[in-house]
Amino acid sequence: MTIDMAQFQLTFLEEAAEHLVDLESGLxxxxxxxxxxxxxxFRAAHSIKGGAATFGFESIAEFTHVVEFVLEKARDxxxxxxxxxTSQLLQSVDIISEMVKAVREGTDVTPEGREDCLAALQGYIENPDRGTAVGLEPTSTSSPESRLLQITFKPKPSMPATGSDAANIIRELANxxxxxxSCHTDEVPLLSDIDxxxxxxxxxxQLSTDATTEEIEDVFVFVEDDAEISIETRAAVQSEQQSKSKESETSTTGKSEEKPKQQINKKENAEANKESIFIRVAIDKVDQLINLIGELVTTNAMVEQCSKKLDADENQTLKSAVVEMSSHTRNLQEAIMGIRMMPIDFAFSRFPRTVRDxxxxxGKQVxxxxxxxxxxxxxTVIEKIVDPLTxxxxxxxxxxIELPERRQECGKPAEGTIKISAYHRGGNVVIEIQDDGAGLNREKILKKAIEKELITTETAADLSDEDVWNFIFDSGFSTADKVTDVSGRGVGMDVVRKNIQALGGAVHIQSEIEKGTCFTVxxxxxxxxxxGMALRLGRETYIIPILNIIESIRLQPEQCRTMQDGVEIVDIRGEYFPLLRLSEVFGTTEENTTSQDINAGITVVVESDQTRLALQVDELLGEHQVVIKNVEDNYRKIQGISGATILGDGRVAFIIDLSGLVKLARENGRFAKASKFGALKMAQTTQRQEEVAA
Amino acid sequence: MSKTILTVDDSISIRQMVAFTLKQAGFNVVEASDGEQGLQVARNNSVDLIITDLNMPNMDGLQMIQNLRGDAAYKFTPILMLTTESDDTKKMAGKQAGATGWLVKPFNPEQLLKVINKVMAA
Structure with a gap:
């Protein structure tokens, strides 16, 4: 039987990656x-080695073998x-990771430093047993000639206790x-004494065979300590072979009693993670499910819409069935989305290493x-957020975090603290990365920004702290005094923000000098x-994510004012928000547009990037669950639009990307520069800053 | 009726490979991820042969074998242990615990079937 090992290799690689995480966190x-x-x-290394050898990744097996050996010595x-x-071992974990990665990606590169690391590890063990011998492979190459063998096989009375059956052995010989x-029964006791x-x-x-001596011995390999076995060649055909078999004559018993009992690992971690039953499913199967449920949600919306038009009395059964179907669809969708949910620990688990290294x-203590x-x-979100978070x-x-001496000068403990936390807020997951370090330096950033001609000296003073902090997300912006190999090249922060925004997320900074900085993603x-909330602009339908909506309100004309620079703001219960007429932004001003008159349409107050603004639309059409379809894949990126969806009636609606919208409006001069609205920002922001300060 | 084999290993890939090989060869296969589970599965099923790893969390292979040998139903059932160590101490420890034989990793499907054939009549 031939079995293609390749089908298990992927599982192994995935498993190896998990073991490496365990190994690293343990170290x-x-x-x-x-x-x-x-x-x-030790077990983690052991499993990687065993799997690697089995699935044909010899270089991984060989390397891990040495690591395992060192770990075993450390364990004992x-x-x-x-x-x-530990440093050496951590480095070796990296090398194994790289080897695993190389295999996964099909590149044939030997990780840098592999040999040095191997040599260093071998330095810890005087006598690394490199043997990974395979027990059962016939090792003999002596040409098999037919000959007659005389074999005596006298099992010890205790042989059955290990599950060995003499019949199997004889059967194997017969093959x-x-x-x-001939069977000797002379030692069988009286019936009353038989156990x-x-x-x-x-x-x-008597066996007439052309099998090699090794093959014959191999038959007895499991019972050689439980029996007296002798193999003699009766009719030798080749003298050479005779001498060979003589050597192996009469291997007697008794070893088992003398051998010291091998130290056995105690049953540790009793609390141990009881592995619940999992099945491994290829991710594309899950993705397919998600696509299908997406289609189903859309179709369900269509059915819902059609059924609404039907007469309630005549179609009562159908209508209640549709309601039920909608609820099932929703549950199904939640369940399916749940499949792909993973604890964020998958991302967090690599940070201890990042911080340590x-x-x-x-030379810092963190x-x-x-x-x-x-x-x-x-x-998918976790996978994409790992790099920006790192x-x-x-x-x-x-x-x-400052250097230990500097921290002590400031009256802080020499060891800095970085807190990373994740929690749910609304339909979002919020990740905070907070340090108790030096904080951002407003003057330094402003100086750099002026240098880069992002702002002028005059406008600098008007900027709110948060606007200043946001400069660090601009590409090529670094205030680091010297470029290190860790950071300071100014590449990265812009990528960080871009990646987070590409996920539909946002990142904010709160910082106080000498107290620390907090990044909130x-x-x-x-x-x-x-x-989403569907809304009408002229003849088009747009979607705003419900989560961004604070309230919807019909305003009176006196609530709307125009500022000197032409920017409109609205006064809602004493709070002022910039007003954006969406039909103007998207250029859908048509005859049906009513939003020219503030009290004809409706105003939706939304929050994005911790900024609130008011959007003027023609009509709200109701809540929808919408399946996001990517526009970029099929067309190109449209500013202010994060995607599209298919509505219940089959029409396409764009999903509004609020942070992009603000940008777009700013570029069109319909929205004042952010500084004006520093005072309008969420109360929460101030509250949080106070918390940080406290 | 085809024979049932229990494979106990904390490595999913090895278990998959063993299970696949055995199923191809016409055996029924039940699986467990550590010694504790292995005992449970063995006790809930009628198993004709057991293939177990030694290094496992919760309960290692040796302890599981010792426990199984204490059960009347598994007193004489062939038990094979998988070991990466080719050294004799491990094998001896296994034999003392009651293992029938061993299979040194790395092994391939052919070797696996060959060893099974050694300790169990087809």
Whole structure:
């Protein structure tokens, strides 16, 4: 039978990645607290090695074997887990990761430093047993010639206790040639003395075979300690072979009693993570489900819409069925989206390493605290957010936390703290990265911004703190005194923001000099479906994500004022918001547009990027669950539009991207520069800043 | 009726490979991810042969074998252990615990079937 191993390789690679995470976190724990569950990390390395060898990744197996050996020594207390050793082991984890990655991506590169690391590890073990011998492979190459063998096989009475059956052995011998068996029953006791669980028989066997001596010995490999076995060549055909078989004659028994009992790992971590039953499913199957449910949600909306037009009395059954179907569809959708949800720990788990490496490179002392690791987020979102978050974390260590001496001068503990937390807020997941470091330097950033001609000296004073902080997201903007290999090149922060925005999320900064900086990243739970409010502009329908909507209100003309620079603002219960007439922004001003008169349409107050603004629209059409279809894939990016969806009646509606909208409006001069509205920002922002300050 | 084999391993890929190979060869396969689960599965099913890894969380292979040998139903059932170590101490420890035989990793499907054939009549 031939079995294609390739089908299991992918599972192995995935599994290896998980083991590497365990290995790494175990080593970090060891480094920090001087102890960890050594058996667990040993097991992780062990599993990687075993799998790699089985699935044909020899270089991984070979390398991991040495790592495993070192870990085994450390586990058994033969090696002290010095800092040097853990560092070396952490490096080896990286190398294994790279090898795994190389295999996954089909590139054939040997990770840099592999040989050095291997040599260093071997330095820890005087006698690395490199043997990964395969027990059962026939190793003999001696040409098989037919000959007659005389075999005696006398099992110990205890042989059945290990599940060995003499009949199997004789059967196996019989497969090797012509066999003649005689059974000795002279040791069978009287019936009254028989222990039915013991073996009392022995055999004389004549075997005419062309099998090699090794093959014959192999038959007895499991019972060689449980039986007296002798193999003699009766009629030698080749003298050479005779001598060979003589060597292996009469291997006697008794070893088992003398051998010391191998140290067995105790049943540790009793609290242990009981593995619940999982099945592994290819991600594209899940994606397909998500696509299908998306279509179903759309179709359901169509059916709903059609049924609304029907007469209620005549179609009562149909109508109630449609209501039921909608509820099932919604539940189904939630369940399916749930499949792809993963705890954000998948992203968080790599930060201890990032912090450790960055801090040690810079000579800083940093303590990392994470909370909310179990907060769930769509897998695709997690995958895309890992890199931006890593960048922010690394920046926090590099730019945020000061050197120990400097911290002490400021009266802070030498060890800095970075807190990463995740939690749900509304339909968003919020991730905060907070450091207690130097904070952002307003003057320094302004100076740089003026230098780069982003602003003039005159306008600089008008800018709110948050506007100033936002400059660090501009490309090529770095205030680091010197460029290090950690950060400071000014590439990255713009990418960070772009990536977060591409996910439909936003990032905000709160900072106070000498107190620290907090980056708040908010992300949608999922990328595929959004709860939206449909609204009409002229003849077109647009969608605004419900989450962004604060309220909808019909305004009176006196609530609307025009400022000197032509910007309109509205007064809602004493709060002022900039007003944006959407029909103007999207150029849908047509004869049916009523939004010219403020009291003819309706005003929707929305919040985006912690800024509130009022949108003037013609009509609200109701809540819809909309499946997001990508526009960029089929056309190109449209500013102010995050995607499109198909409505119940089959028409296409655009989904408004509020942060893009604000930008677009600003460019068109319909919206004053942000500084004007510093005072209008969410009360929450101030509140949070106070919290940070406190 | 085809024989049932229990495979116990904390590595999903190895378990998958073993299970696939065995199913191809016409066996029924039940799986467990550690010794504790292995005991449970063995006790809830009638298993004709057990293939187990040694290094596993919660309960390792040796302990599971010892436990199984204490059960009347599994006193004489062939039990194969998977081991990466080719050294004899591990094998001896396994035999003492009551294992019938072993299979050294890495192994391929052919070797697996060959060893099964060694300890269990088809």
């Amino acid at each position: 970090l724990e060891l480094e920090q607290h001087g102890q960890t569950d050594m058996s667990a990390i 207390g033969e090696l002290k887990p010095t800092e040097e050793l 090797l040639g012509e066999i003649e068996v 039915p669980e013991k073996m009392y028989l022995s055999w004389d066997i 960055t801090a040690s490179k810079l 303590n990392l605290e994470t909370t909310g690791n179990q907060t769930e987020l769509d897998k 960048h922010l974390v690394r920046n926090a260590v590099d730019h945020g 908010s992300l949608p739970l999922t990328l595929a479906i959004v709860d």
